[in-house]
Amino acid sequence: MKPAMPEAENELVNITIREAEPGDLDAIVEIDKQVSGVKKARYWRETLEHYSGQRGSEFFLVAELRQSVIGFILGEIRAWEFGSPSCGWVYAIGVARDHLQQGVGSKLLDVLCGHFRQADVTKVRTMIARQDHELLSFFRSYGMMAGPFQQLELDLENLRTD
Numbered sequence: 001m002k003p004a005m006p007e008a009e010n011e012l013v014n015i016t017i018r019e020a021e022p023g024d025l026d027a028i029v030e031i032d033k034q035v036s037g038v039k040k041a042r043y044w045r046e047t048l049e050h051y052s053g054q055r056g057s058e059f060f061l062v063a064e065l066r067q068s069v070i071g072f073i074l075g076e077i078r079a080w081e082f083g084s085p086s087c088g089w090v091y092a093i094g095v096a097r098d099h100l101q102q103g104v105g106s107k108l109l110d111v112l113c114g115h116f117r118q119a120d121v122t123k124v125r126t127m128i129a130r131q132d133h134e135l136l137s138f139f140r141s142y143g144m145m146a147g148p149f150q151q152l153e154l155d156l157e158n159l160r161t162d
């Protein structure tokens, strides 16, 4: 006889991934605060307003379980930035602390990648802090690898003005 599925895996089938709506703002702010330690209500309000424009290349999705938002993902298709043909970018992802490691993040990324594929995009990219082992493990386990670009930066106070 097959072993019973753990409760968390059972829960995954009850999770819906849908477009974010203005009423999701508080939940998104709270999840982001849990994962980043910073409350950014204004940033998320403006981002939600911007992404609800339905341009077909921008995606703000949430994971919902029994009328509660338990995760979000933000992504966009961009063409020719950094000389790259159209590619899908993952800008942000977050899963509520009490729903971690139950497949919610993967389900959000699956749906986002599905939107990218529907738009005939063949690559997905993201950028993460080197020391962020949680995100790095998550994206690596999804199959993402180091890409061909190198990020550069400069402290502007060191910029020569002469």
Ligand SMILES: CC(C)(COP(=O)(O)OP(=O)(O)OC[C@H]1O[C@@H](n2cnc3c(N)ncnc32)[C@H](O)[C@@H]1OP(=O)(O)O)[C@@H](O)C(=O)NCCC(=O)NCCS
Binding pocket: 035, 036, 091, 092, 093, 094, 095, 096, 099, 100, 101, 102, 103, 104, 105, 106, 107, 133, 134, 135, 137, 138, 139, 141, 142
């Ligand atoms: C990264 C994150 C999205 C993963 O969400 P999740 O729902 O827990 O991920 P999943 O359950 O789909 O995990 C898929 C795989 O990722 C890897 N993974 C996930 N969390 C991990 C962790 N803490 N450590 C190591 N590997 C991890 C595992 O390989 C896992 O597969 P497994 O469960 O079979 O081992 C979540 O931990 C999170 O929100 N972290 C904070 C993100 C953040 O800082 N966002 C702000 C900037 S964008």
